[in-house]
Amino acid sequence: MAEYDAARPTGASATATERAKPRVPWRSRWRRDRILIAFMVPGLIYYAIFQYGALFGSGLAFLDYVPFLGLSGSRWTGLENFQRLFGDADFWQAALNTLEISVLQLVFFFPAPLALALLLHSLVYTKLKRFVQSVVYLPHFISWVIVIALFQQMLGSTGMLNGMLSDYGLHTVHILGNPDAFKPMIVAQVIWKDTGWGTIIFLAALANVDEQMYEAAALDGASALRRFWHVTLPAIRPVIALLLVLRLGEILSIGFEQILLQRDAVGGATAEIIDTYVYYHGIRSGDFGLAAAAGLFKGVIGVILIYAANKVSHRMGESGVYR
C-alpha cells in the first residue's frame, strides 16, 4: 500500500511534475493501474475495431475490391477508383447538390436559432419562457423517419395543407416529391427540427451578458435598439463567429439520413449528395472501391476544412474545437 501511495501523484501540481519527468518505471505504473486498464478494455476494443478498423478499411479505395477475396486478396489498383470517381458526372452532381443544400442551410437555417433565442431571451415571464423552451427542444429528439412522416401528413398530397386548400376550392400544391421544391424542403425540415435545440448555446451566451452594461447604457439614454446593437451583439459575436466557422468546416456534412429517406421520391439528379452516392454505389450496387473512394475523398476534404476552420477561429481569437 505504501508503494501504491508513493507511486500515484496527488493533485494537479503533482500531475504536472510527473508529466515533465516520469520517474516511475513503466512496469510499476502498469501494475498500479491494472484495474483502470481493465476498465478501459471494452471501450478500447470498440475504438480499435469499429473506429480504427474502419479507418484502415478505407484503404479499399485503392483496391479492386472483390468481397469474396477480402481485403488482402483483392488486387491493388492505386488511384484507379479515384480516376473513375472524378470522371463520373454523377459524383460531381452529388458534390454540387451537397454544397447547394449546405449553403441554403447556412443562409436560412443558421440565423433561425439566433432569432428564436433573442425572442426567448426577451420574455420576462420565466414560466412562459421555460414552457416555450421545452416545446421547441422536443423536435430535436424525434427521429428523421418520424419528422418526415409528420411533414407528409402536413404537406403531402393527402396532407393537411392540401386538404385545406381543396376545401376552400384552391389549387393543391405539389411539395413533397417535387424535385424543384426538394432543397428548400430539406432546409425547412432542418429548421423545424433543430432551431429550438440550436437556441441553447445562444441563450447561454445571452445569459452571460453583464446586466450592468444594459443598465449603464440605458442610463446614458440608449434605446432598446441601440442597447441591442452596442451591448448584446458584441457580447454574443464570439459565439456566432465560432458556430459559423464550425459550420463552414462541416460544409460537406449535411443530414444523410434525412436525405436518404426522401431521395427516391425526387430522384438522384436533385437529391443525390455525396453520402447517398456512397450508399447507392457501395451498399446497393456493390461497387465498394468507387464508393470507398468517394467516402475517403469527402473525409479528407472534411479534415482539411475543419483544420482550416480551426485555424481561422484561432486567428479571430477564439478557442476553436481543439487547441
Next chain:
Amino acid sequence: MKLRRDSRMAPRRNALRPAWQEPPHPLTSTGKAVAIVVVLALVAVPFLVVVSTSLASPADVLANGGWVIWPEHPSLDAYRQILAGGVVSRATLVSVGVTVVGTTLSLGATVLLAFALSRPSVVGGRPIMLLVLFTFLFPPGIIPAYLVVKQTGLLDSYAALIAPVLVNTFNLVVMRGFFQSLPEELFEAARIDGASEWMMLRRITIPLSKAVLAVVGLFYAVSYWNAWFNALVYLDTPSKWPLQLVVRTYVLAGGSITDQSASEALLSAPQTVQMAVVVLATIPIVLVYPFLQRFFVKGVLSGAIKS
C-alpha cells in the same frame, strides 16, 4: 396610503423587468405574442394532427382526405390492430430490446473508459485520449464500417445494431470532463482508507455523477430508439427490423415516397393505422423527454455543449 401602495408596486415591477428598462411598446408585445404562438403552433400542430388521425375512425379520415385535426368519433382500433401481433408488434419488441440492452452496454463501456481516462496520470491516458478525439475529426465512412461489420460476422444479428455505435465520443468526452471536475481530495481520502479504483468508481464517482449519467444514458437511449440506417444496411431479415425502419418502409412508402421493398399488405393500411405506428414510434421519446428536460435546467447540457 399612497406610500404603501408604491412600496407594494415597486418590487412587483422589479420582479418582471429591471427598473432601467422602459415598458415595452404595445406593438412589440403583440408582435412577440404572435411570434410565440406561431412557433408553438408550428411544433405542436403536426403532432396534434398525427395523434388525432390515429384516433379517428377510418371513415372520417377518408372523408376528410387523409387527415383530421380532431377525432370526431375517437377509437383505439388502430392501436389494437397494430399491437395484436404481426409486423409492428414484433418491431416494437425489437426496438425496446435493442434500446435497453444497447443503452446498458453503451453506458457501461462509456463510464468505465471515461473514469479510467479521468484519473490523473493513468498509463497511456494522453495518447489514448488523442486517439479517441481523432475519431471526431475522421469518422469512419459508410463502406469501411459495413465491411468491418461483415468481417466480424455481425451481419444480420442484433449485435450489429449495438457494437458499431457502442461508445459515442461526444458522450465520452462530456462524461470524462464531468468526472475530472470532481474534487480530487475525495479520491485521496478514499485511497488512504485503502479503497480500490473499483470502490472509488462505485462509491464516489457514480453517486456524485447522477445528472451526467442520466443525460448520457438518455442520449444513448434516444439514439438507439431512433436508429434505422444501421438496421437497413446490416439486417437482411425484415422480421428483425426495429420500429423506425418499419415506419420508414411502410408509412413513408405509403405516402409520396415509393420504395420497391414495401409490403403490399401494409401499403393499403388505412391512414389511421399508419399514424398509430408513427405515434407508437414517438411515444417513448415524449415520455422520457420531461426527465431530459430537468437536466437542461441544471445546465449540464449547455456546459457540455460549450466545452
